[in-house]
Amino acid sequence: MSKNSEYLIERENKQYEVIIGLEVHAQVTSESKLFSQSSTKFGAEPNTQVSLVDAAFPGMLPVINEFCIEQAIKTGIGLKAKINKKSVFDRKNYFYADLPQGYQISQYKYPIVGEGKVILDMPNGQKEIGIERLHLEQDAGKSIHDIDPNNTLVDLNRSGVALMEIVSKPDLRSPDEVNVYIKKLRSIMRYLGTCDGNMQEGSLRADVNVSVRLKGETEFGTRCEIKNVNSIKFMQMAIISEANRQIDLLEEGKEIDQETRLFDTKRNETRSMRSKEDAHDYRYFPDPDLLPLEINQELIEKIKSDIPELPDEKKKRFIDKFNLSPYEATILVSDIETSNFFEEVIKNSDVKLATNWITGELFAVLNEKNLEISQSPVSAKNLSKLINLIKDGTISGKIAKTVFEQMVDGDQDPLIIVKEKGLKQESDPKAIEELINKVIENNSDKVAEYKSGKDKLFGFFVGQAMKESKGKGNPQLINKILKEKLNG
Amino acid sequence: MSDITSQSLFELTSNIKEKKLSSEEITKAFIDRAEKSKKLNVYVTDNFEKAIDQSKKFDSNPNFDLKLSGIPIAVKDLFCTNGVRTTAGSKILNNFVPTYESTVTQNLWSQGAILLGKLNCDEFAMGSSNETSFFGNVQNPVGENLVPGGSSGGSSAAVAANLTPVTIGTDTGGSIRQPASFTGTVGLKPTYGSCSRYGIVAFASSLDQAGPMTKNVRDCSMLLEVISSFDQKDSTSIDYKRNCYSKELSKDIKGKKIGIPKEYRVDNMPDEIEQLWKNGISYAKDCGAEIIDISLPHTNYALPTYYIVAPAEASSNLARYDGVKYGFRSPGQNLIEMYEKTRSEGFGDEVKRRIMIGTYVLSSGYYDAYYLKAQKVRQLIKKDFDDAFSSVDAILTPSTPSSAFKIDEKTNDPVSMYLNDIFTVPINLAGLPGISIPAGKDKNNYPLGLQLIGKPFDEQNILNISYALEDKINFKNDISDWWLSE
Numbered sequence: 001m002s003k004n005s006e007y008l009i010e011r012e013n014k015q016y017e018v019i020i021g022l023e024v025h026a027q028v029t030s031e032s033k034l035f036s037q038s039s040t041k042f043g044a045e046p047n048t049q050v051s052l053v054d055a056a057f058p059g060m061l062p063v064i065n066e067f068c069i070e071q072a073i074k075t076g077i078g079l080k081a082k083i084n085k086k087s088v089f090d091r092k093n094y095f096y097a098d099l100p101q102g103y104q105i106s107q108y109k110y111p112i113v114g115e116g117k118v119i120l121d122m123p124n125g126q127k128e129i130g131i132e133r134l135h136l137e138q139d140a141g142k143s144i145h146d147i148d149p150n151n152t153l154v155d156l157n158r159s160g161v162a163l164m165e166i167v168s169k170p171d172l173r174s175p176d177e178v179n180v181y182i183k184k185l186r187s188i189m190r191y192l193g194t195c196d197g198n199m200q201e202g203s204l205r206a207d208v209n210v211s212v213r214l215k216g217e218t219e220f221g222t223r224c225e226i227k228n229v230n231s232i233k234f235m236q237m238a239i240i241s242e243a244n245r246q247i248d249l250l251e252e253g254k255e256i257d258q259e260t261r262l263f264d265t266k267r268n269e270t271r272s273m274r275s276k277e278d279a280h281d282y283r284y285f286p287d288p289d290l291l292p293l294e295i296n297q298e299l300i301e302k303i304k305s306d307i308p309e310l311p312d313e314k315k316k317r318f319i320d321k322f323n324l325s326p327y328e329a330t331i332l333v334s335d336i337e338t339s340n341f342f343e344e345v346i347k348n349s350d351v352k353l354a355t356n357w358i359t360g361e362l363f364a365v366l367n368e369k370n371l372e373i374s375q376s377p378v379s380a381k382n383l384s385k386l387i388n389l390i391k392d393g394t395i396s397g398k399i400a401k402t403v404f405e406q407m408v409d410g411d412q413d414p415l416i417i418v419k420e421k422g423l424k425q426e427s428d429p430k431a432i433e434e435l436i437n438k439v440i441e442n443n444s445d446k447v448a449e450y451k452s453g454k455d456k457l458f459g460f461f462v463g464q465a466m467k468e469s470k471g472k473g474n475p476q477l478i479n480k481i482l483k484e485k486l487n488g
Numbered sequence: 489m490s491d492i493t494s495q496s497l498f499e500l501t502s503n504i505k506e507k508k509l510s511s512e513e514i515t516k517a518f519i520d521r522a523e524k525s526k527k528l529n530v531y532v533t534d535n536f537e538k539a540i541d542q543s544k545k546f547d548s549n550p551n552f553d554l555k556l557s558g559i560p561i562a563v564k565d566l567f568c569t570n571g572v573r574t575t576a577g578s579k580i581l582n583n584f585v586p587t588y589e590s591t592v593t594q595n596l597w598s599q600g601a602i603l604l605g606k607l608n609c610d611e612f613a614m615g616s617s618n619e620t621s622f623f624g625n626v627q628n629p630v631g632e633n634l635v636p637g638g639s640s641g642g643s644s645a646a647v648a649a650n651l652t653p654v655t656i657g658t659d660t661g662g663s664i665r666q667p668a669s670f671t672g673t674v675g676l677k678p679t680y681g682s683c684s685r686y687g688i689v690a691f692a693s694s695l696d697q698a699g700p701m702t703k704n705v706r707d708c709s710m711l712l713e714v715i716s717s718f719d720q721k722d723s724t725s726i727d728y729k730r731n732c733y734s735k736e737l738s739k740d741i742k743g744k745k746i747g748i749p750k751e752y753r754v755d756n757m758p759d760e761i762e763q764l765w766k767n768g769i770s771y772a773k774d775c776g777a778e779i780i781d782i783s784l785p786h787t788n789y790a791l792p793t794y795y796i797v798a799p800a801e802a803s804s805n806l807a808r809y810d811g812v813k814y815g816f817r818s819p820g821q822n823l824i825e826m827y828e829k830t831r832s833e834g835f836g837d838e839v840k841r842r843i844m845i846g847t848y849v850l851s852s853g854y855y856d857a858y859y860l861k862a863q864k865v866r867q868l869i870k871k872d873f874d875d876a877f878s879s880v881d882a883i884l885t886p887s888t889p890s891s892a893f894k895i896d897e898k899t900n901d902p903v904s905m906y907l908n909d910i911f912t913v914p915i916n917l918a919g920l921p922g923i924s925i926p927a928g929k930d931k932n933n934y935p936l937g938l939q940l941i942g943k944p945f946d947e948q949n950i951l952n953i954s955y956a957l958e959d960k961i962n963f964k965n966d967i968s969d970w971w972l973s974e
Contacts, residue, residue, distance in 0.1 A: 057586070058584070059687040061721060093850070101807065288694035288724075289690075290724075
């Protein structure tokens, strides 16, 4: 990464570097929970998706949901990570009202997925972020403190839902990288169908580890962990605020305490949750209700063979095969729905035009209407028809914009619009010649000026000819014939 | 025909099938006797009314094709029973009524058995004398003010006192075999993974197994056949072909190699236990078995290992009893205070002691020295048995280092209480099947048991050896019904 793009925080001739590591909690896309058959559907009435296992009734035992295991392996493969043939579920013991068992089943020493990596496309090149591990764990329930003035209410719908905790190495160096990292991670998981990445519904949350050090220093500083941040914007705000807090402490000659902190989104500051001394002793030990998880190579191979093309590979293909720029390819592959839409459009139409129309007009409409591409008001089929109309000269690019505006209203067929409104481009050389003759006749003074050397007037004639054709004249043809007439 | 309640399971099932007895007659006979036996305090919760209804229902439309057709059975109060209070002998579950059934008890009802009631036990199965129960101690029918053993003390007493034809207990470190030994009855702990743990209030998950407690070996084989099953609801349940234990039961043990481990000759073992063991050896020889001296070198470490592993698991398993969801709650000003009050008041001393031990051995800084080391030793103990079983078919030891002791004799000395399990805990640590059969009496005329330990899944073999020895030993429990009231 070039020097001028480094994210550094300045203080009186000093420059501080920010070191960031993320523990992302991604909800596994699965009909049922990690160790029970209850539904994981979001938004149900409180305590309606709770089995006896989820509520930790006496004598209830966890039974692993194999689909969640496969999802974790799939994600591991997507992160180019090592899949561990043997992993162990441990109990993480602590008391809380929304933790019915009094322990969370998680993976501690032996996670299902080991080291991997994620490639970030930054404006000035690629950067590799190391993945430390991915492990499976149960989510807890939800404590609700603001409904009843005297009691805390507990909703166990989420209790036992499968989460993947994806731990990055401390390789991130700026809020921008965090933004790109989270989006890339989400994109990979959405390609794989292993996590929907919906941050509003809490499907993706992160604990953010932040430390600072003077630029050039090689040792890491003392880090603080900011718990449970649930949007990229808040992650970035929390990092900036926490890094500045730590730098202020260092500047004052004070020490940073290793601690767990919370981000107060209203005040835009982090505050201490518990110090290292108060840190929980979770008394991890292997869950004796579950045997060690053994995965055979056969299963890994089977899952590998089902892995779809992932963003990095797709991007490479788009560049190699379609001659797209890396920038265009990055945009088109960032989301699986977008890339699917793109590939659908180019099945029957020009790649270059499709790229421009999707990243230009279509994205503008989606942005304006705040829609996902899956909700696009213009279907891939009709967009490719429009592109073909441009390509074969039936309409000009300018007319196409008018047609597109109308297509947005109810996904209308561009062929019909062009036909009904008579927007078909005039490409008959005779007709063009006629109207150009008319323009030359009507502007004999300008013709004289042009011929005496005022070349710039050429544009004026084009405009007049286009006007005369009511915008339907084929621009290439107008250009060609005008040149012949004026220069001949 | 002898008195109904003194009949074995085998006799009762035959009599029902031959229509010599009705289910109602049998059920009422056990209930009548129970009404007069309150002094023993075996029941925590009875199910008498429903049991009579069910027996009548059975008689009106009997199905004789089942293995326990119309037989009333009381079970240890550690098995969750749908609609019937399940306490685990604890105040913290005093008001708990499950909406579900344990797999093992479901297996009983599916074979036509009828629930008589829930039997007293040590709190969360933690104890060797049934004295830690919130519902008071149980009297051993063998003699007044004698403990029935534990933790399945209500179960052993109920079988010995003819209050249930057979019963099921659970065994984490000897909780079936030791009380069987103390009451002159038969108790089998199956191989870990043989019986489902689903719906059994957990004590130490890697050690807990349910098992039959009966008057004789044949009944034991009949009951094991019913309760042992593969269950997908328990991830540690093992899918293997189970024998038809009662059909394959045989006294022919000619040529069987029986190991005698020298390490089980512990210091201060009473002479009568030594003598009992010798008798067992000679009976086995009489039956044509070959006796082989073996060594289980890590035996001495079994008890300390057990008292790390079991409390560690228990400390975590019992975290769910927090007053939030079900069971006893003592209100507090805030969550922490509610937890503290609920758990302080809801658990008894022995349970608290083990939660504290378990929490300690899992704590950071102590985990490696205690829990991890104990797991390593556990592997060594398991290996001892694996090695031994390369040269023998079964291992014969005493069941306990003493006969039943007096109530209150050991309550203030937990370590001496723990020592009761010295011969039984290694078997749980190794996950092996073990059976205790009555084999003699001490100078006070109190029963003493011998234990047979088998290879994994080889219950049939130890049942057969027990069956042969039972015949030779010809043990008669001499119980005077001293507690009966009119």
